[in-house]
Amino acid sequence: MSTPYELIYWKGAPARGEHIRLCFEETGTPYSDTARLENCNEIVPQYIKADYLGDKSTPPYYAPPLFKHGDLMISQTSNILMYVAPKIGLAPKTGDDIYKLNALALTALDGLSNEVHDCHHPIAHDLYYEDQVEESIRRSKDWVKSRLPKHLGFWQRVIQGESSGEGPWVYGGNLTYVDLVLFQCIDGVLYAFPRAMKAAKESGKYNRVFELYGAVKARPRIAGYLASERRQEYTIGIYRYYKELDVVAEDSS
Numbered sequence: 001m002s003t004p005y006e007l008i009y010w011k012g013a014p015a016r017g018e019h020i021r022l023c024f025e026e027t028g029t030p031y032s033d034t035a036r037l038e039n040c041n042e043i044v045p046q047y048i049k050a051d052y053l054g055d056k057s058t059p060p061y062y063a064p065p066l067f068k069h070g071d072l073m074i075s076q077t078s079n080i081l082m083y084v085a086p087k088i089g090l091a092p093k094t095g096d097d098i099y100k101l102n103a104l105a106l107t108a109l110d111g112l113s114n115e116v117h118d119c120h121h122p123i124a125h126d127l128y129y130e131d132q133v134e135e136s137i138r139r140s141k142d143w144v145k146s147r148l149p150k151h152l153g154f155w156q157r158v159i160q161g162e163s164s165g166e167g168p169w170v171y172g173g174n175l176t177y178v179d180l181v182l183f184q185c186i187d188g189v190l191y192a193f194p195r196a197m198k199a200a201k202e203s204g205k206y207n208r209v210f211e212l213y214g215a216v217k218a219r220p221r222i223a224g225y226l227a228s229e230r231r232q233e234y235t236i237g238i239y240r241y242y243k244e245l246d247v248v249a250e251d252s253s
């Protein structure tokens with residue numbers, strides 16, 4: 001029997017765990033997910049207790065997602081993806097390409113995940129959104145005006161570049177985990193900033209990005225997953241919808 005892949009992550013929103021789920025869903029690889037357990041909110045905190053010092057070979061874990069495979073348990077989304085993708089056919093098993101893919105995954109997670117989170121939490125992670133609404137509006141206007149075009153433009157260049165190879169994919173002419181990461185990031189931004197993304201799509205400047213998004217979404221296993229109850233709804237995770245933050249670039253002039 002093969003060693004099980006175990007995702008340890010919160011339930012309640014796709015958020016960071018989703019990048020890992022999509023890899024397993026796309027490849028039809030069995031995995032367990034604490035988000036599907038009744039007692040998820042009791043299990044996850046056990047791994048990030050403030051007084052836990054780890055053991056002889058394992059430092060404490062800072063934050064979920066965590067990932068277990070046999071005796072190995074690791075954290076950090078891009079680190080987990082880098083570990084698992086070559087094992088399940090979503091990255092080359094040998095050579096240096098994995099470092100290029102990791103750079104792309106980190107870029108997507110920095111720009112289209114972490115930055116988006118900070119649009120609704122620009123002042124402090126531990127404050128409620130309601131305590132930082134004015135700053136969130138200001139930040140969102142700026143993000144949509146200057147950062148969103150920068151990130152979409154970057155990905156358009158990546159997909160137009162020679163290294164992307166044939167087809168809609170980001171690197172090397174084959175679907176890799178980075179395509180799934182970018183899909184999930186774009187999906188989240190579409191949810192959080194529908195007006196700005198509609199304008200971006202209509203501008204025609206980022207056609208390759210939207211084409212990749214559509215190509216991932218239409219893949220049979222991904223489509224099946226998105227329609228299933230395993231796909232959680234966006235709620236209070238990284239990607240949130242607040243009407244007052246649903247701005248377009250012109251709103252900031």
Ligand SMILES: N[C@@H](CCC(=O)N[C@@H](CS)C(=O)NCC(=O)O)C(=O)O
Nearest residue numbers: 015016063064065075076077078125
């Ligand atoms: N860069 C890390 C970020 C992990 C992270 O921020 N996890 C969230 C949950 S999605 C958390 O618990 N953060 C606690 C904190 O930052 O204090 C990753 O991608 O795994």
